[in-house]
Amino acid sequence: MTRPVSRSEVDRLGKRGSYKLGGLGPVGGVRPVPPRPFKPSFPRPQHRGSLPGWILTAAAATILIAGAAVIGVWFMPFIVGIVTGVATRQGRWRLRVSVPAVTSIAVAGWGLALWLSALKGLPVGATARTIAVIAGLPPVATVPVAITLAVSAAQGLAGLWLGRSLAPGPPGD
Numbered sequence: 001m002t003r004p005v006s007r008s009e010v011d012r013l014g015k016r017g018s019y020k021l022g023g024l025g026p027v028g029g030v031r032p033v034p035p036r037p038f039k040p041s042f043p044r045p046q047h048r049g050s051l052p053g054w055i056l057t058a059a060a061a062t063i064l065i066a067g068a069a070v071i072g073v074w075f076m077p078f079i080v081g082i083v084t085g086v087a088t089r090q091g092r093w094r095l096r097v098s099v100p101a102v103t104s105i106a107v108a109g110w111g112l113a114l115w116l117s118a119l120k121g122l123p124v125g126a127t128a129r130t131i132a133v134i135a136g137l138p139p140v141a142t143v144p145v146a147i148t149l150a151v152s153a154a155q156g157l158a159g160l161w162l163g164r165s166l167a168p169g170p171p172g173d
Contacts (some may be wrong), residue, residue: 002159006115015023015164017032028088028106028149029065033091033160037137038059038127056140057087058104058105060107060172061080061105062105062112063089063109063112064076065077065079065080065105065106065108065109065110065112065113065152066108066109066112066113066116067111067113068109069109069110069113069114070113070116075085075095075155076109077103077109077110077152077153077155077156077159078105078156078158078159079153079159080102080105080106080109080156080159081102081106081156081158081159081160081161081162081163082159082162082163082166083159083163083164084102084156084159084160085099085102085159085160085161085162085165085166086163086164086166086167087163087165088164089163089164089168089169090167098160098164099157099160101155102157102159102160103156103157104155105150105156106152106153106157107152107153107158110148110149110152113122113147114145114148125141125147126141128141128142128143128144128145129141129144131144132144140153
């Protein structure tokens with residue numbers, strides 16, 4: 001089981017290069033350079049476009065979603081989300097900015113459409129209560145309206161995800 005140790009192996013013990021362990025320690029007493037201390041920095045965001053321009057675009061997208069919902073194009077938050085995803089990817093906007101923006105645009109657009117329909121005299125509340133009763137929910141209009149707004153937000157976020165994933169990265173990335 002064991003082989004006898006030769007005299008040459010015994011003579012090498014304790015000498016440089018006799019232990020081939022992959023260089024675990026520094027060679028020749030050289031100490032490794034300590035890591036540099038962490039210094040937090042708060043650089044300005046590097047997105048393109050002016051803030052008033054983005055706000056006007058968000059207002060136009062909200063009106064577009066509301067108008068499309070009134071005429072029956074219920075999937076417009078998804079399309080607006082795709083366009084916003086491409087624009088925010090190219091403009092280097094972060095998700096912490098674009099996710100709340102798309103969510104608020106989609107919810108505001110569908111909320112505006114429901115509000116305009118109610119102002120026209122359409123029975124939005126009565127229809128929502130009927131849907132709630134059929135679904136087995138309490139007969140209040142807020143639950144179906146909230147579900148409608150949540151679905152529009154989900155459509156917008158799905159479009160944002162798809163737009164950001166399909167868009168090429170900005171130059172220099």
